[in-house]
Amino acid sequence: MTETQKFIPVAEPLLIGNESKYVNDCINSGWVSSLGKYVRDFEQQFAGYCGGKYGVATFNGTVAIHLLAATLGIGPGDEVIMPSLTYVATANGIRYTGATPVFVESETETWNIDPATVEQAITPRTKAIMAVHLYGHPANMDALRAIADAHNLWLLEDAAEAHGATCNGRRVGALGDASIFSFYGNKIITTGEGGIIVTNNQAWAERAYFLENQGRYNTDPYFHPEIAYNYRMTNIQAAIGLAQLEKIDHMLAIRQKNAAHYNQRLAEVPGLTLPPQAGWATNVYWMYSVLVQDEFGPTRDELRAQLRQAGIDSRPFFYPVHTLPMYNTGQSLPVAEDLGRRGINLPSGATLTPDQVDYICDTLISIHKAY
Numbered sequence: 001m002t003e004t005q006k007f008i009p010v011a012e013p014l015l016i017g018n019e020s021k022y023v024n025d026c027i028n029s030g031w032v033s034s035l036g037k038y039v040r041d042f043e044q045q046f047a048g049y050c051g052g053k054y055g056v057a058t059f060n061g062t063v064a065i066h067l068l069a070a071t072l073g074i075g076p077g078d079e080v081i082m083p084s085l086t087y088v089a090t091a092n093g094i095r096y097t098g099a100t101p102v103f104v105e106s107e108t109e110t111w112n113i114d115p116a117t118v119e120q121a122i123t124p125r126t127k128a129i130m131a132v133h134l135y136g137h138p139a140n141m142d143a144l145r146a147i148a149d150a151h152n153l154w155l156l157e158d159a160a161e162a163h164g165a166t167c168n169g170r171r172v173g174a175l176g177d178a179s180i181f182s183f184y185g186n187k188i189i190t191t192g193e194g195g196i197i198v199t200n201n202q203a204w205a206e207r208a209y210f211l212e213n214q215g216r217y218n219t220d221p222y223f224h225p226e227i228a229y230n231y232r233m234t235n236i237q238a239a240i241g242l243a244q245l246e247k248i249d250h251m252l253a254i255r256q257k258n259a260a261h262y263n264q265r266l267a268e269v270p271g272l273t274l275p276p277q278a279g280w281a282t283n284v285y286w287m288y289s290v291l292v293q294d295e296f297g298p299t300r301d302e303l304r305a306q307l308r309q310a311g312i313d314s315r316p317f318f319y320p321v322h323t324l325p326m327y328n329t330g331q332s333l334p335v336a337e338d339l340g341r342r343g344i345n346l347p348s349g350a351t352l353t354p355d356q357v358d359y360i361c362d363t364l365i366s367i368h369k370a371y
Ligand SMILES: *Cc1c(COP(=O)(O)O)cnc(C)c1O
Pocket: 060, 061, 062, 063, 086, 087, 089, 090, 132, 158, 160, 161, 181, 182, 183, 184, 194, 195
């Protein structure tokens, strides 16, 4: 069996820097819980990387969304507008507060929230717009900013899939009023499990820190004036994250190179729509994703089964959240639904080699030709 014939995963973490050195430092020093220098360093450096002032690290991305909503005082009776085509955590994190996620359409250009449909969904109960930078391509933040400002709404970013992506040359994460990231094992950089809130708003950062620390002030550790949470990141997670952040440019470059290679090999294949790349954005290709159109031959799911037989892992796109049982609104969002049906994520991690990309493309092309 040659290297390229082994099972190729969709994503795999690349841990080639100071991860073990920093983790060992946690263990040798005894600072394995959520106190310790790596947490504060990671918060500051990651926020700085995004162009933001404050970072509040959490134990995963989902709780970062809940913590952000709780920090803003979002709750029952409030509405937050978001794209339906996203990972379920975007909706769940808002729903945990009792607020209502309001789902809107995706645009064909970027596969992200369609600003025109946001405007139509605003009601007197709307508190915020939550943009999601799906699969690594930024949402149209300029258009969303104009709408948010015109209606006096907060603009939030779920940037869990887009560390380092840019809009008009500025990194995501500090383009909205606050953002969240995930550091799950398959994300652009990882802490195992992990998340963070990034914001320029000092009062929000302090409030988030208070709420994730069981509602305590440093001056009086057992006086808890409110029901709050333990959502803290551990020093071990942050140690891994700091080492990952040192290598983020390297890891982004690998993804860009692999995506360019995929694009070049797949451009002429009939019935495949390649990933978005708006002129004003850089896509970090968290996932290298294509749409399987009817002209390709086999359906998306038939293609996935054949790739699997050739040792190539893939993922279907998310189900648009408005079609999941607990959120089923009976809405019709044809663009999001079509993307959800046709989209496939091909192997995309930073461990992927050019030979593997060639093997995946050869396999895709032969599946098309055999049909
Ligand atoms: C990964 C992800 C999250 C958060 O996920 P966790 O697994 O809880 O860290 C949130 N939103 C989106 C869009 C994601 O892809």
